[in-house]
Amino acid sequence: MTEKCGSPGCTTLALLALPKCEFCDMRFCTRHMMPEVHGCGDACKKSGAPTGHRGRERTAAGTQAHWSG
């Protein structure tokens, strides 16, 4: 059982081991598996890409100075 890559013009067989694209529900070859490569880049961005963590800066705790005396 084989399935062709969903990218137009690509005749490469899609890898059934790879999960379907969650945006267009199609399988792609290794070259087109990335959403931005086969045309789902916008949808990927809108949904919030898993990559790109926002660095959260933690405020240093216990920085208040104590004057005793």
Ligand SMILES: [Zn+2]
């Ligand atoms: Zn897609």
Ligand SMILES: [Zn+2]
């Ligand atoms: Zn392809």
